[in-house]
Amino acid sequence: MTAGAPLPPEPSKAAFDAQLTRRIFRYLRPYLALVVGAVLLSLAFSGIQPLFGLIQRYAIDHALTPFVTGVTADREPLLRTLTVAALTYMGLKVLEFAVQYGSILTIGYLGQNVLRDIRADVFTKLQRLHLAYFDQNPVGRLITRVTSDVDAINQFLTGGLVSLIQSAFLIVAYAVIMLSVDWRLGLVSFSVLPMMYLASNYFRRHLREAFRNNRFQQAVVNSKLNENITGMTTVQLFGRERRMALDFDHANRALLTANENSVKWFSLFMPVMAVLGQVGIALVLYFAATRLLNQDAAGVAATTGVTVGTLVAFIGWTTNLFQPIQDLADVFNNLQAAMASSERIFEVLDTEEKIQDKPGAATLEPFEGRVTFDGVWFAYDQAVTASTPDTDDRWILRGIDLDIQPGESVALVGATGAGKTSVTALVSRFYDVQRGAVRVDGHDVRDLAQHDLRRHVGVVLQDVFLFAGTIESNLTLNNPAISHERVVEACQYVGVHDYIVSLPEGYQTEVRERGATLSTGQKQLLAFARALIQNPDILLVLDEATANVDTETELRIQQALLRVMKGRTSIIIAHRLSTIEHCDRIVVMRKGRIVEQGSHRALLEKGGYYARLHRLQYAQGNAAD
């Protein structure tokens, strides 16, 4: 329970991966016009920026200094020059603003569109992936893919690439103009740039490390807080407050130290950069001014050597040059962070879709609803293949043979882990079997179009999964083809209509917090209504005996279930005795095998596993009274 846990290692520095970059670039292709526009605009912006120094220089040298130094006393032409310079300056500022705004909008529009495309691609891909993928990957991780990882790519494009291009253009533009105006002064002002780049790079490296440590310590503090708040009663009952407070204080101090450390780096970083910048200005001032003085002494004409205007312009240019240099120092860090994220995103996009439609997969029309299991062996573990020995523990289903007629209702009964749920999952083809075949209307499900198959197969889970939206949209699952009348009819049929219309907005009532406000019974009835409205030919039901339901609701659920089952092939994982009894056939499963099957009566007479089970439950029947 010590707080100073070691920092997790930094993600591998894949530096600059050309292949990944090409893939990201592929997202830019639909917006080629925008890309070209963005490049041209930043080129234009870079071209305009250094001009302001030229105008200042012109104004000082041609409108102000000649008068001040007594070269001319005629103010009229000077004033005219001054006005022209000032107006040009302002006009150019407006143009610069327009270009810059245009460039920001273009880049923003471009970046946001690419983001949207990537997000949509990842989401769409996840819709196509097999169910097992969702079993293996925690939801939190998948959400990170469509949120922060996508944002990191945005950083790559806007923070990385754009600032790389922009900074490069600006540096070139300033360098060209400074060298062409006065190459010696130009070199003087460039002299601090390498220092600046190195210092910036050095500090940012340390800052990044410090920030990473901050985040880590913050996560430690947060998880301790969360645990303590949740388990506070336990802490109090066992008198552990002081130990917990001490333990928390260690973590809290470690966070403070980490924070102080990054403040220390930051407090060095900013002044050092500022001082370096001023050193550059001081150098320019010194060299320009001494040359001016020497020129005066030597009587060199002001037009060919350094002028006051040149001095002022160079001070401005030198200051403006610092920003792109610092940006450049950070570009590669941004790129690196984006690489890791894009790698993860492409990993999702490249995931093999384990369950795919065969080319020309069939759709069944008409659909009868016969379900056949033909020597089915199945394991969730992908490493298990047809040749894995029968004795392997990983087999979940071990040679299931089952033939269910259209319209027949079958109850699956058995202990936890007997394989009941797997049987229903295979009918929907959520997984593929290793041996044997699952057939619907005589066709191997692997030869059918998944979507079409699942449209005919309805699943009723014990805990109805409610989406954000209205009650009605949850029943129709947003299918616009389903009429309101049909929804009402179905709800009346299962007996949940009265409840729904008693809600303030009836069928249009928003479902909150995944139906937290609905009772267990109401949720089950909604699940049945949903199944009825979707009108599947084959119905798979997970029917849990619910402890928190009163007798009346229990009866209502029972009735609704029987009504929904009527006229469809139904496979029910049954928990309630009464449900089981009403099914045409009962299949008793044990450890992946079918041990008994037959009608309720037949199985009772047989006096096997089911008969014993029934006696156990029967005892309960009395206890409930």
Add this chain to the structure above:
Amino acid sequence: MDSLRTLWPYLRLHRRQYLIGLVAVVIANSLNLLPWYFIRLTIDGVTGQTDADPATAGITGAQVLLYALGIVAASATAGFFMLVMRRMIVIASRQTEYEVRRDIFSHLQTLDKPYYDRARTGDIMNRLTGDLGAVREMLGFGAWQIVNIVSGFATAFAVMFSLSWQLTLIVMALLPLIVGLLTYMARQINKRHTAVQEQNSLIAAKAQENFSGARVVKGYAIEDREIEDYRAMNLELLRRNIALIKVDGPLRSVMNLLLGLAFGVILLVGGRLILNGDGTFTVGMFTQFVGTLERLAFPMLMVGWITGITQRGLSSWRRLRELFEARPLVRDERGRVNPNIQTLRGDVEFDHVTLRYGERTVLEDVSLRVPAGTFLGVTGPTGSGKTVLGQLLTRSMDPTSGVVRVDGHDVRTIPLRTLRDHISVVPQEPFLFSDSIANNIGFGMGNRDLPEVPTGVSVVGAPPPPDIPPNPDMERVREAARLAGLAGDVEDFPQGYDTVLGERGVTLSGGQRQRTAIARAIVRDPAILVLDDSLSAVDTETERRILDGLREVARGRTVILIGHRISTLRHADQIVVLDGGRLVEQGTHDDLVAAGGHYAELERLQRLASDLDADDEPIRDAEVAADALEHQPIPQEAVK
């Protein structure tokens, strides 16, 4: 303002740091204007403005060198003061953040169960992360920026005014326009940023829902509709982001444009002043004026932000104060508690105890005595108030009326620490910590002599928190694990007793969790042991074994066992049946069976069930029934 007053105790702890830091800001701001002064002197020197003859230079090369060095020296000194400012103010704000977090944590430890029943963990967490961060930003960045703005404006205007009052007036006329526009933009950015955040969380929620509902989405083949939905939300996010970029993107360019236009005007007017020829305004002064004005760009930008930072900080501080102001109902009341009560033998008495939660009556006039060292069995239907008996005993809450006594003392007069040290509770769903098994079992051991974390004091100069002595006495931990029937399981874990539980470690089964909780309870050697349905997730066989172990421990202790299994209840010295908060039956097993009430019926049903060689308990569920049959041989002929 009231919020600021309550913040004062924390600010006071670092007032020296804040004060030094703020003075440093003012000094740095003034020093930062010096380079432009040196530039002006140089320019005016080389243009001959500093002596009588404008045709000759007024300065020497040595002076130029001096000015150049002056620039470096001024900026280095300013840089030093900026460094001091950050190390004072920003670090002080981090320290305040630490202190508030530390104190709230300590305060949270005093709040009682009724508080935690009402509060949501997520809400408390949000306050301790987001809100605390907003307060810190207000204290650190906010305080610095306010002073920076004020002193920045003051020094810059003083300099500008000394250079040219005409130009300064022009700037003053333009200033409200610039600040107004920037403030408006800042507000728009805030608003649009919130809109983007909202849409972002909608999208995340949609993704969360879709991924966790994958079974339904695929089951009903509604992927395409989901993709359509997602597309629409995605498009809306794009729209909102672009709306944000429209105001957020050009913030700097607007600033740049406004300053550029101001420069144009200053060039026009200032140029004329120079050309006046009276020598009161020079090219150097013009350059200094413009340079000084540019230094105002950042403070002007900040004016718009600072109100937002302050407002957020103050309302966040109010939310944090709500945590501080929460008061526990259960606590050691001065004047009532008798600190001399140090040990308890375990004689328990409920004297006409009634407990109400709002409208609901949980216990109604329950009177009951459990002599020290005896075994009480409690049973009754769900919601009959069984669990509450244990909670009243440990003072997780206090009764509405009536008195709970231990050893004849009203529990409210016993120091909480003493009371809880002598009682161990095993709840039905125990909460274990993500720590090693050893530490989880030794949870209640060796906590007595630890120092308290001081609150309300500055962290500056405070000694580092003492090392925490490792708590469990491994001998006792092992023994408790053995008695609780957990030892065998632990030995199978990769790191034995050092195996970490929870997210970062192994996940225990329900039965293992319960047995860990039992070990955790008995290792403390309590005078009173409360077992609240704490064997519901273990099978009958294991339960019997554990109870045999407990019988060893139970000798000389008061045991209160809440449960349904007659096989365990029957050994109790006394059994009570609760129903709807009332005590409806009371007596020994034989008494109650003879009385033919609720208990007798329970006994009859369980006897029937055990005749079927199944579990003692009635089974509501076919799967559970099948699970119970799992370990029994199936007649061969029944297998296909």
